Amino acid sequence: MNPIKQHTDKLRISGLRPTKQRLAICKILFDRKETFHFTIDTLKKIVEKSNFQKISTATLYNTVHAFEKKGYLKQISLKGNKTYFDTNTKKHHHFFDEDLSQLTDIKNENICVKNLPQMPSGKKIKEIDITIRIANNNQKQKSN
Amino acid sequence: MNPIKQHTDKLRISGLRPTKQRLAICKILFDRKETFHFTIDTLKKIVEKSNFQKISTATLYNTVHAFEKKGYLKQISLKGNKTYFDTNTKKHHHFFDEDLSQLTDIKNENICVKNLPQMPSGKKIKEIDITIRIANNNQKQKSN
DNA sequence: TTACACTTTAGAATGATTATAAAGTAAGAC
DNA sequence: GTCTTACTTTATAATCATTCTAAAGTGTAA
Ligand SMILES: [Mn+2]
Ligand SMILES: [Mn+2]
Ligand SMILES: [Zn+2]
Ligand SMILES: [Zn+2]
Numbered sequence: 001m002n003p004i005k006q007h008t009d010k011l012r013i014s015g016l017r018p019t020k021q022r023l024a025i026c027k028i029l030f031d032r033k034e035t036f037h038f039t040i041d042t043l044k045k046i047v048e049k050s051n052f053q054k055i056s057t058a059t060l061y062n063t064v065h066a067f068e069k070k071g072y073l074k075q076i077s078l079k080g081n082k083t084y085f086d087t088n089t090k091k092h093h094h095f096f097d098e099d100l101s102q103l104t105d106i107k108n109e110n111i112c113v114k115n116l117p118q119m120p121s122g123k124k125i126k127e128i129d130i131t132i133r134i135a136n137n138n139q140k141q142k143s144n
Numbered sequence: 145m146n147p148i149k150q151h152t153d154k155l156r157i158s159g160l161r162p163t164k165q166r167l168a169i170c171k172i173l174f175d176r177k178e179t180f181h182f183t184i185d186t187l188k189k190i191v192e193k194s195n196f197q198k199i200s201t202a203t204l205y206n207t208v209h210a211f212e213k214k215g216y217l218k219q220i221s222l223k224g225n226k227t228y229f230d231t232n233t234k235k236h237h238h239f240f241d242e243d244l245s246q247l248t249d250i251k252n253e254n255i256c257v258k259n260l261p262q263m264p265s266g267k268k269i270k271e272i273d274i275t276i277r278i279a280n281n282n283q284k285q286k287s288n
Numbered sequence: 289t290t291a292c293a294c295t296t297t298a299g300a301a302t303g304a305t306t307a308t309a310a311a312g313t314a315a316g317a318c
Numbered sequence: 319g320t321c322t323t324a325c326t327t328t329a330t331a332a333t334c335a336t337t338c339t340a341a342a343g344t345g346t347a348a
Contacts, residue, residue: 017314017325040304056328061305077223077275081304081336095263098270106261113274114256119239123278126242130257130274131221134267161294161345184335200297205336225305226335 003031014070024052025063029073035088037076037103040064076103077129093130106132147175158214168196169207173217179232181220181247184208220247221273237274250276 007026008018016022028046029036040060047055064085067073076084078096084103093106111130119125151170152162160166172190173180184204191199208229211217220228222240228247237250255274263269 019313019326021327058306058329059327062326075223077221077273079219079221079227081225083223083225083304097264097267104264110259110261112258114258115254116276117250117254119276119278120241120248122280123241124281125276126279127277128274129221129277130272132260132263132269133271133273134263135270136266137268163295163344165296202298202337203296206295 003027010072014072016066016070020053021055021059022063024050024055025060025067029067029087032087035086035105037084037086037094039082039084041082078103078131091127094132096131096133098133098135106130147171154216158216160210160214164197165199165203166207168194168199169204169211173211173231176231179230179249181228181230181238183226183228185226222247222275235271238276240275240277242277242279250274 004023004027007023007030011018011022011026024047025043028043028050029038040057043064044055044057044060047060064073068075068085071089073085073087074089076086076094078084086103088105091108093108093111095104095106096102097104113128113130148167148171151167151174155162155166155170168191169187172187172194173182184201187208188199188201188204191204208217212219212229215233217229217231218233220230220238222228230247232249235252237252237255239248239250240246241248257272257274
């Protein structure tokens with residue numbers, strides 16, 4: 001019931017020790033109703049604003065990558081310099097609001113891809129990433 | 145007819161001076177039948193292998209960004225640290241071969257997206273990016 | 289030929305991310 | 319509870335992609 005206990009268990013089951021840094025990060029990432037899309041920088045700012053002690057940048061990277069490896073986070077395909085992570089690890093897609101640089105989930109069943117061309121033999125589909133870039137009406141529109 | 149002349153004209157029309165560096169880069173990028181997907185690093189290596197004089201990194205970046213701004217190249221949405229560019233500026237999508245880190249075009253009409261959910265009001269679709277990640281059969285498969 | 293805006297360039301600066309290696313800590317054994 | 323050890327955290331340095339700077343070079347129109 002207690003979320004701290006839940007996180008502790010989850011970490012232990014994964015072979016990760018439930019350190020206070022990891023628990024603080026779990027709380028930030030997973031104790032929320034909605035999907036959370038973030039960069040390391042976003043996360044660092046949230047930690048700083050919280051009353052928790054400082055967490056070093058190295059630990060933020062280590063922890064996020066450890067969680068990714070265990071399947072609790074996934075990386076998002078986006079152009080741009082920084083890496084975005086996603087607490088929603090189910091198959092799904094995204095709106096990317098170019099005005100706000102903000103991601104929103106699109107449920108997998110709310111999009112339907114048809115007519116896939118054949119692919120190189122011996123290769124199998126691992127993942128399909130769809131990003132729908134949106135912006136205010138009054139902006140330059142892609143032609144073609 | 146002469147491709148050098150074509151590139152010279154194209155550059156001049158765009159308000160870009162046809163310098164020898166730009167023409168050498170045009171030749172590498174645009175004198176080919178197939179779409180070319182590349183990073184600055186790829187391009188640098190090709191220039192180095194060619195018999196052309198060295199082109200500075202700053203010029204490679206400047207030129208590629210100038211061509212992008214003029215609409216002769218576009219950037220590709222991908223996760224990862226480096227920026228990929230594409231000589232195919234038409235609307236289209238990609239296979240990404242995870243074994244080879246290699247992109248292949250999928251024609252826009254060969255893929256069909258249905259059932260788009262409604263999006264935030266006042267916002268308009270600027271672009272849809274679809275990446276189909278493929279790899280050899282014998283690899284970890286995404287579940288869900 | 290001249291003048292000048294546009295370009296190229298080496299090198300410094302920035303920003304994200306990763307590596308290093310020393311100090312701190314969780315957890316099982318006793 | 320104490321010990322032991324492997325796992326973690328951390329400051330800091332290192333790396334890598336990209337951008338900035340400002341000085342030297344070049345295309346072009348007059
Ligand atoms: Mn990772
Ligand atoms: Mn650009
Ligand atoms: Zn998401
Ligand atoms: Zn392409």
